[in-house]
Amino acid sequence: MFKAFARRAVLAAAISAVAFGTMGFQSNDGQDRRVRIINATGVTMTHFYASNSGQDDWQEDILGQDVLPSGQSVRINIDDGTGACLYDFKARFADGDELIRYRINVCQITEYRYTAG
Template identity: 30%
Template sequence: MTMPRRLFALLTMVLGLVAMAAFPASAQQGDPSFTLVNRSGQVINEIYVSPTREPNWGRDLLGQSTLADGRSFPVRIAPSAGCRQDVRVVYADGRPEERRNQDTCAISEMVFGGAAPRGPSAAPNAGGNPSFNLVNRGRSAIREIYVSSARDDNWGQDRLGQNTLPVGQHLPVQLPQGDCRNDIRIVWMDGRAEERRGVDTCALVNVVFP
C-alpha cells in the first residue's frame, strides 16, 4: 500500500523535530572557558575553578606561577564540565575571594577587583564551603589524617584508611556545607602527631603541614 504524500511529509517533519529534541544538550551549550582578569591591585597566588556540582576545588590552576595585577589568565574548561562553575582566587595577603554558580558560557572575562569584604557578610563563620586540600610539605609521608568539627569531642575515622599521603601530595578533604570551624590532626610515619584547632576552613583552600 502506498503512503499518501501529505502523510509522508507530515511524518518526516515530526521525525525531524524528535531528532532535534534528542540532540545532546552538551552540543547545544556554549564554551565555558573564559579569561580571568586581575584588577585587584595585588598579586593573585592561586586560582581554582570547578563545576558547581563538585564538592571540592581541585588543583591550583596557577601551579608555581602567580598572576600580577593588570594581567589575565586563560581558564580552559571542557564543554562536558557544563556552564555553571565556581571560581576562587587567593590573593598574596592570603585573603580568598569566591564567585559561586557562575554561568561562564555567557561571559568571556571574569574580573576580580579584590575589594575587601565589609559588614556582617564578612564574618568567617557565616557559612560557606569548608572543604579544603590538606598538603604534605614535610620530610616524610603522613600515615593518618583526622578532621572533625571543633564542636565534636572525638576525631572520628582516619581519612587515609590503609593509604598514606606522600611528600608533595595533597588530600581533598570534603566536609558538609556551613560548618567552618574544624579541628585537624595528622600523624607522621614516625608516630609524631600534629594538631590545628578551630581552623576556619571556609576561609582557605589549602591547609599545609608542617
C-alpha cells in the first residue's frame, strides 16, 4: 500500500515539475492560470498539450516522458506569458483516442476533467 502511494506521489511530483518547467512563464496581470487536469477516462493519458487559442500549432507535450494514469490528476501552470486566457487543450490516450477542446478559459477555471464517453 505504501509503495503504491509513494509511486503515485513521485509520479505526481515528476509531472508537476515538467508541467511547471514547460509553461514557466508568468503574465503580469495577476490572473492564476494553473489548472488541475483530471484523467477520469479509464485509460492512461500519454500526451497533453495546451496552446494559446491564438496560435496555429500545438506547443510541446507538457507531460513529456511521463503519463497521467486514469484516476490521477496533475496541476499545470498554463501561463505562456502572453496574458491570454483562452487555450486549446489536446489529450492523447494509450488506446489511440485523442480529445481536443477549444477555447478553454484558464483564467476562470481551476480544474478540467477528462471523462469516458
